Amino acid sequence: MTAFTRFSDEKITEKGFVFAPDVSAIMDDSLISDPMANPFAGLRKGGLAVVNTTKPQASVLQGRDDVTVVRVDLTGQALRILGKPILSSGIAAAVARISGIKKEALLTALSEELGDIGLGADMVAKNVEFATTIYRELAPLKLNTEEVPTAEELVPLAVVVSDGGIEKVTNTGNSYARHTGNWRTFRPTIDYAKCTNCMICYAYCPESAMSVGEDGRVKIDYDNCKGCMICMTECPLKAVSQSREGGVQ
């Protein structure tokens, strides 16, 4: 979990990290198969998960048959209504809807929040429309959870300090091992029939995800391209096109 909140009719005393959520909101389906992200971690038995995806149910479940997973195409609706893949209002609506929060409460909070950060009335209205659409698309779900028991053993200090604990990493950077291509919402594609190999995309790519192949042509490193689409914006010949990741147009 990278962000979390608690809501209750009773006073909340516990703060900080939520180890065992009742509801998980997964904003990007590529996280599901990412062992570092492991977004179902800790989700309680009988818990609810909402996943932003266009993939079939079976591919998002990851063996958790003890939870209810609902799928919703937040990115698609965000692009249609807001014109940008900004998902906050939609995911808030999805979580509110499945966990039984009233629409009025959601929309009031949304208008207040977005007003407070200085969004204009037009954008606030679009976000309200986005949230309302998602809210209507889903239905309240029954939440009846129990914690998945975890082994929580403390280790004594003598074990922690046994190796001296001096930071002794001599290796230089290893971020190349971490592929960031799954961050993409949009996938750039080069039309080699139009491309003159002018290298402007190569120069502008902020992630060094453009390289030159053995044939001397520029090519995209899809393992690391984050889909910012600067290459498409900068290409003087409009030889780069975009498509939504996951096969959705």
Add this chain to the structure above:
Amino acid sequence: MKGKLLTGNVAAAAGAMLARVDYVPAYPITPQTEIIETIADWVREGKMDSRFVQLESEHSMLTAAGAASLAGARVFTATSSQGMLYTLEMLYNVSGWRAPMLLANVSRGVAAPIVLEPDHNDVLSARDSGFLQFHSETCQEVTDLVLLAYRVAEDKRVMLPAIVNLDGFYLSFTREPVVLPEQKMVDRFLPPYEPVGPMRATKPVSRGSSVFEGYLYSYFRYNQHGAALKAKEVFNEASREFEGLFGRSYGPVEGYMLDDAEYVLVMSNSFTGLGRQAVKRMREVGVKAGLLKLVMIRPFPTDEIAALLRGRKVVGVFDQNLAPGSGGILYPEIAGALYNRRGRPNAILPVVGALGGKQTTTKELSAVFEEMMAIDREGKTPAPMFLMRKDELSRVKKAISVAEGGS
């Protein structure tokens, strides 16, 4: 009353606004920056009638704050972590000047290695500086303690600067319902600050002079100590008035499920909420568990601690800080508060945990209660606990192996 959802940082800024501060010298640092950004916005929008200036360092910031306070301005500023360490030289000066300014510290572990989440080595580095210290558990307490701290600091019996502490992330970026007191009522509670012999360009005065002689120095130092001790009584008076006006009450310490408690955990700041959960869980299985929260760290509320811990079987002191080579910083203070008292607890268990905001489970704190029970049952000498879970240690090993080029 229904509160407005505010982050701890905005709650701190709101406290400064309600206190009608005159001057805010500022310097950014994560996770504090939202406080000064919020104040800067409010000053620009005309919601706050204050002078906001960004200085070039925390050291200069504190110097400006202390000097302005001597000139008669009500001063608010904020810092965190390394920023707090960088103010340190001026903290001792400003408190020696007897300038009652207020510093909000948003706790963050100190480097190296670098971390952003909270522990209390930063604020406890100011432990001996002569600043009063009030530590908050909730966002509501942040606003309220800012107002109370000004009231105490500016009292003529005290005249010392104060720190209000709030944990980074756990309070600074956590939104909770906060009831903001009405300005009219705050004005009644906190009248304008009246300096003693204010510095004026037209009427020069001297502060913080060299005294050279040890007996003169001792005189001023002892008086500073006396004023700090007096601050507890002044806080209690102010707190009673605060409760009358706003309906919320604060003491130097706060007890939770203490009535018949045999095993008591001493905590402070935002992780106290987790301690409350652990106490509830222990109670559910029939253990007489309780919690003592420290609100006031300076002056140290020795008598209140001794009174509330009297007759308990075992007390655990949860230190979210570490003095390498010694252990937790508050443990010896608690032990010192108890040693000469009749009916002191049979044993005190030192616990260090949640360093750098280490994600802590209720079970970890339950394990602390279980250790307290074992100490009582077996009559053994408490061995300090340093909390880390097995699953965390294996993640450490994994991270080190990846960093070394493995997988």
